[in-house]
Amino acid sequence: MMSSNSANNLLDEALGFNDDGGGGGGGLLLLIEDRVETSGAFILHHLIKRRISSPNRPNDVVVFLSFAHPFSHYDRILRKMGCNLGVQKENKRFVYYDMLNLNYPEGEQGAEDLLLSVYGKIQKTVELCSSREGYKNSTIMIDDISLMEVALCGSSNLVLDFLHYCYSLATQFDCLVIILNHEDVYSTVDVPSPLLQMEYLANIVIKAEPLATGLATDVHGQLTVLNKGICQGSGCSKSKIRNFHFRVKENCVEYFYPGSRT
Template sequence: MFPELNNLLNVSPDKPEQGKFTLLCDAKTDGGFLVHHFLSFYLKANCKVCFVALLQSFSHYNIVGQKLGVNLIAARDRGQLVFFEGLKSTVEVLFGSKEQPNTLKFIRESSSDLKSLYEFVQKALTPSGDGSATSWKFPVLLVDDLSVLLSLGVEAVAVLDFIQYCRATVCCQLKGNVVALVHDSDQTEDEENAMLMNALGHQSSLILRAEGLVTGFCKDVHGQLKILRRGLLQPKNDEAEQWNTLLKVIEIPCARARI
């Protein structure tokens, strides 16, 4: 968790916002530090977190998390963190038995049906009724990242449907938050990615966009972070609150976080 970013967003683990959909995106720089920030932020906020990790392994996130003051193994063991390791599931789908059930079975079936992935999220975050969820503030879904689903052959419409169902369940029904990362490929011919980015941008209440510097690389400054906060009541000129800040490179093992 980066205190500087919390100050910019005017939030803290003691009083996190609820019912929000936050979109993380990056262009010409790595926005993975934003994922690590929100993961550690919500764990420190004592929230129940379902982390759909499609890009990196559990050990990667755990090593970075320890540098940010959280232990993912301990969080998983006490039931606070439900971790879905997409890399492991992909290997099992491609090289495992066809009869074996798998959340990413759509890869083998060459379809865009993300129902099984949604059901995983729903089961992970919906209170069981035995009182075990009373110790957590509220549920949070974190996805890293949605662009991987497109590369696996899932259509943008199916990804949008998945997020819509997750928002309805997590944000509206359970009064929790959804945070998802999408890469901006900056390729005009990638219509699916552009469609996904634009649609999610209109649905989100907060957008954090990490970008490379237009002038190129600079010592100790690797890019800029654009923050766009969208309210329920937009101004008449349809402009949302937006401000920028520079990204300063911070070195941590197995990842380079920037803020």
């Protein structure tokens, strides 16, 4: 059994992350899919802390777009995990965009102009960070795209365009793009959704799901991590699938294989 505060836990191993806070860079897209009854937000929190707390990556930046919660929500949770987001925000290592309280204009053209403006700010931030000495990777996080679509009055085309813009930054500046989405929002939709295209583009897909056997007091759900591997030069690493259970605690998360707890 390993907790999220361990130097190397089951989640980090499945993602291919190493102990210095690295891994997961190099133009990668990581998609987190959860359900209403099994939130995957704890994965976002873990990755925020990992990306901005490593002493070996002092010039890396997390650009965070929140359609779900105010800054105080993330700050409160990360403080319990030993990470002060307020300080990181002042130090420009955590760049927070409050997408909740934006005045979204009526009409698709107005919404598109607004998203282009936000994208322009993200691009400038990433460009500035990439010019710093010792730069390794920046991270762009979106919480979450299902609420983004709601804010844009159901325009999946605008959502997809924006996600593709962010993905272009990943490939251009060696960024990691992390997206959270509620999978069951689209369970009754027959037409292709942004989720389907993101699943295709994603290098890593994490699914947070309830237990197949139902509820349990000491197990909150299961994670399935599909790591599609990375192609570099003439070689490609093989795809790997890992499955394990998790339990969310006050200031950490425990990960363990089924049947490994006594």
